[in-house]
Amino acid sequence: MELEQPDSVRAGRRRRILITGAGGLLGRALQQEFAGDDVVALTRAEWDVADPPSDNVSQGGFDLVLHAAAWTDVDRAEADPHAAASANIAGTANVASLGVPLVAFSTDYVFDGRKREPYVESDGVNPLSAYGRTKLHSEAAAGPDAWIVRTSWLFGPTGHNFVRTMLGLGVERDEVAVVDDQRGCPTYVGHLAQAVRELVDTGRPRGVWHLAAQGDCTWADLAEAVFSDAGLDCKVRRISTEELGRPAPRPTYAVLRSERVGAPTLPHWRQGLRDCLAEMGSGLPRSTRVERGRPDPGR
Secondary structure, three states: OOOOOOHHHOOOOOOEEEEEOOOOHHHHHHHHHOOOOEEEEEOOOOOOOOOOOOHHHHOOOOOEEEEOOOOOOHHHHHHOHHHHHHHHHHHHHHHHOOOOOEEEEEEHHHOOOOOOOOEOOOOOOOOOOHHHHHHHHHHHHHOOOEEEEEEOOEEOOOOOOHHHHHHHHHHHOOEEEEEOOOEEOOEEHHHHHHHHHHHHHOOOOOEEEEOOOEOOEEHHHHHHHHHHHHOOOOEEEEEOHHHHOOOOOOOOEOOEOOOOOOOOOOOEHHHHHHHHHHHHHHHOOHHHHHHHOOOOOOO
16 A cells, blocks of 8 residues: 655655665765755664664654665675674664654565566565565565665765776776676666655655666676776676676566656666766776876877
8 A cells, every 4th residue: 555655754844864874875875865954864883773773763853764774795695694684674673663754775686587677666576685585574674654765786976886896996907807697777876865855855655666777787888888988998808697606696687667656767877877977076096087187189
């Protein structure tokens, strides 16, 4: 059942918002996007959500919680599923216990990747990995009175993510081996934060929403785009997931689209990459900055 949100959460007044996982990639983007509200942003050191909330948090008088804290290491989850479950399932249940309108974030890894057209909200789930199972169970832990935002392949200007990794490797190496048999929607975290604000501000019903960038590609395609847009002279050698040899299975096809009326539309992933590189600016690797500013020798 879809539940309409109370007016206290809609845009129009200064809301008191709690953000968990504030030190992470998504948490930082949400802080920027909701900066016009009264935001309390807690890092893991300030609240490890695997533990029950303190009295200060429970009595914080929040209008909304943006729950960005999560275990995101897919391969380590395979080796230590109990720790991943503690963070993702118990952690979400602890956040939901505050009894405050909640946005909880989930992943394309709740699907098995056997479909060959975009996954929509009503599609059946079948996670392949321990990580995917903990995220699916975290959706249930968030409860029916929550927005569940499934997204895909997040990247951004901070933290550990694929784009930043490729920028570093592109400076150090002439060639990088990248998987070419997994397909998804690389999503710029700034665009996701904007879509989440639209979801909340305009009173969209609670329930599951797929919010991911337009377009789709493989990891190898994304790596080539990073090197091209950053002006790095590094080649991509396309390999299979089997060749990479990671412990946790991944869905080979994880393109997300929304079938819901009024779903926010995110820009194309190529625009997200350009916006991310522009935001990084002086934070780009030194040789990248020099290369991008070099005159065109053909002129």
